[in-house]
Amino acid sequence: MDTELILKNVSRFITLTDEERDYFVSIMRPRTYRKRQYVVQAGDVCKYENFVTKGCLRSYFVDDNGFEHILQFAIEDWWIGDMASFITQTPAMLNVEAVEDTELIQILKADLDALFDKYPKFDRFYRELIQKSMVTQQRRILSNISLTAEQRYLAFRNQYAFLEQRLPQNYIASYLGITPEFLSKIRKKIATNS
Amino acid sequence: MDTELILKNVSRFITLTDEERDYFVSIMRPRTYRKRQYVVQAGDVCKYENFVTKGCLRSYFVDDNGFEHILQFAIEDWWIGDMASFITQTPAMLNVEAVEDTELIQILKADLDALFDKYPKFDRFYRELIQKSMVTQQRRILSNISLTAEQRYLAFRNQYAFLEQRLPQNYIASYLGITPEFLSKIRKKIATNS
DNA sequence: CGTCTATTTGAATGTACTCAAAAGCGGTGG
DNA sequence: CCACCGCTTTTGAGTACATTCAAATAGACG
Numbered sequence: 001m002d003t004e005l006i007l008k009n010v011s012r013f014i015t016l017t018d019e020e021r022d023y024f025v026s027i028m029r030p031r032t033y034r035k036r037q038y039v040v041q042a043g044d045v046c047k048y049e050n051f052v053t054k055g056c057l058r059s060y061f062v063d064d065n066g067f068e069h070i071l072q073f074a075i076e077d078w079w080i081g082d083m084a085s086f087i088t089q090t091p092a093m094l095n096v097e098a099v100e101d102t103e104l105i106q107i108l109k110a111d112l113d114a115l116f117d118k119y120p121k122f123d124r125f126y127r128e129l130i131q132k133s134m135v136t137q138q139r140r141i142l143s144n145i146s147l148t149a150e151q152r153y154l155a156f157r158n159q160y161a162f163l164e165q166r167l168p169q170n171y172i173a174s175y176l177g178i179t180p181e182f183l184s185k186i187r188k189k190i191a192t193n194s
Numbered sequence: 195m196d197t198e199l200i201l202k203n204v205s206r207f208i209t210l211t212d213e214e215r216d217y218f219v220s221i222m223r224p225r226t227y228r229k230r231q232y233v234v235q236a237g238d239v240c241k242y243e244n245f246v247t248k249g250c251l252r253s254y255f256v257d258d259n260g261f262e263h264i265l266q267f268a269i270e271d272w273w274i275g276d277m278a279s280f281i282t283q284t285p286a287m288l289n290v291e292a293v294e295d296t297e298l299i300q301i302l303k304a305d306l307d308a309l310f311d312k313y314p315k316f317d318r319f320y321r322e323l324i325q326k327s328m329v330t331q332q333r334r335i336l337s338n339i340s341l342t343a344e345q346r347y348l349a350f351r352n353q354y355a356f357l358e359q360r361l362p363q364n365y366i367a368s369y370l371g372i373t374p375e376f377l378s379k380i381r382k383k384i385a386t387n388s
Numbered sequence: 389c390g391t392c393t394a395t396t397t398g399a400a401t402g403t404a405c406t407c408a409a410a411a412g413c414g415g416t417g418g
Numbered sequence: 419c420c421a422c423c424g425c426t427t428t429t430g431a432g433t434a435c436a437t438t439c440a441a442a443t444a445g446a447c448g
Contacts, residue, residue, distance in 0.1 A: 061336050069340040071332060084329045087322075120314035127321035128281075134324055135278045137331045138265060142255050144338040145371030146263040149404070170426065177339025182404055184428055343436070364394065376436055378396055 001030040006051050006105050009077055013128040014121050023118065027111035033057075033098040039080075040096035046085035048106035052078050055102025056166050059094045060174065070175040073099070073163055079129065099167065149178045150186050195224040200245050200299050203271055207322040208315050217312065221305035227251075227292040233274075234290035240279035242300035246272050249296025250360050253288045254368065264369040267293070267357055273323065293361065343372045344380050 003025050010016065016024065029048070033039055039057060040046045050057075052074050059080055060070040071094060074080035085092035086109060107115075116123050143152050153176055157164055164172065173183035197219050204210065210218065223242070227233055233251060234240045244251075246268050253274055254264040265288060268274035279286035280303060301309075310317050337346050347370055351358055358366065367377035 061340065063340050067340070069336055071336060083325065083332065087325055087329070116318065120317060123314060123317040123321050124310065127317050127324065130321065130324050130328055131277065131281055134328055134331065135281070137328065137335065138277065141331065141334055141338065142263055142265060144335065145369075146255065146257050146261070168426065175339075179405060180427070181406085181429085184426095185404090188428080362394065373437060374395070375397085375438085378394095379436090382396080 001028065001105070002053060003028065003105070005053050005077055009051065010122075010125055013125045016121075020119050020121065024115065024122070027107055027115060029106040029108065031104050031106055033102045033104065035098055035101050037098050038095060039098065039102075039104070040082050040085070040092050040094065042093055042095050043091050044085075045089050046082040046092045046094075046096075047089075047109055048081065049079060049086065049109075049112055050074075050081050050096070051105045051107075052076050052080065053103045053105055056099040057096060057102055058099050058171060059096045061094055068174055069177070070171055073160075073167065073171075073175070075163065075166070099171070144177060149176060149182060150189070152176050152178075153183065153186055154190075195222065195299070196247060197222065197299070199247050199271055203245065204316075204319055207319045210315075214313050214315065218309065218316070221301055221309060223300040223302070225298050225300055227296045227298065229292055229295050231292050232289060233292065233296075233298070234276050234279070234286050234288065236287055236289050237285050238279075239283050240276040240286045240290075241283075241303055242275065243273060243280065243303075243306055244268075244275050244290070245299045245301075246270050246274065247297045247299055250293040251290055251296055252293050252365060253290045255288055262368055263371070264365055267354075267361065267365075267369070269357065269360070293365070338371060343370060343376060344383070346370050346372075347377065347380055348384075 006028070007016070007021065007024075010024070030053075033055070039050060040059075042062065054076060057074045057080050058070050059072045059074075059082060060068045062068050072080060080096060082092040082094040082096060084090075085094070089109060112122075116126070143155055147155065153172075156172065156176060169183055169187075170180040173180040176183065178186075200222070201210070201215065201218075204218070224247075227249070233244060234253075236256065248270060251268045251274050252264050253266045253268075253276065254262045256262050266274060274290060276286040276288040276290060278284075279288070283303060306316075310320070337349055341349065347366075350366065350370060363377055363381075364374040367374040370377070372380075
């Protein structure tokens, strides 16, 4: 198991002693998923916090009409899951699925809780991690309530150019909250106007 | 200063010793704001984490055309601020403003950081607090990208009936990401259909 | 009471969706 | 290696959702 990336991820916020690092490593569970395979399926309980070491995933909600709405993408060095399900250990509303063949490091809820109790430093890490992603989510909400679809797409493309290349367009449309047909028209319009 | 509410808020997640409680109380700064007064003004640095003991506030973004877009409301027992500005201590993009005459307990960034260092338990508290609000935000994002304005309004009204009564309609429209005129038409339509 | 802001109403416009069909593209098996 | 199948993307016409602008009405506050 390659722990370098995840340890670097953690050490952006906290500095670990050898003991803390060893304990942390001991609760890591590497796992691989094939493209289109579920990491979490709606209805199941999300048992793990998932750190991506390789590949790409998405979390999404399927509405009553069967339409998918993507909440999040994750690539290398990102965390993903269904937080609501994970913290309450109740059935997930979201699916988490591999967009490419993917390698994860998983941490079981009980192991993470024990880690927090044993080394409160990890509470700090996790707090700062979530704080950052709160800020990202807030920007997304503001984008959703204040911009047109075209503006949202341009903003997305600006911020996540590296992601756009790895994703089918209909996923991006779903993330932006528009239909794939309309995104196609937006792209055509942008292409001709420049 | 009435510290009962905030101590109860904290003790939903952690249990405090007398020492911890006293220290925590010692860094609290009560402050009152009049209706329409800014707690944070865009461009300023958000210096405090704000806990509401009485009243109602909103945080919002003003776009290039001068339109306001409301990110969050907060009433008694809620926390509010500009998290991006607070954690990085850089100028705020958001305004935080009293919707009613309001009483807050404020905690200075430096004091909060010291609290986290001295009593890591508060890292835990803050982590769990933010985790909960992440889940709320995720639901909001899904609502924004998957529902029509009417459905979003009904969902809002369902979940925040107590809030709706204290807020002008144009604030709710702004929160939902629609124009006040359109919200008025939605309400009319709902009223006739039932 | 008067002023200012919030809400309602309506007509015209623009934004985004639906449905259907065609074209493009990638993966898989023969 | 090519042909085929399924899925994604494009395109267009028609429709529904939501905004803009303007004016009238209603409410709140000093």
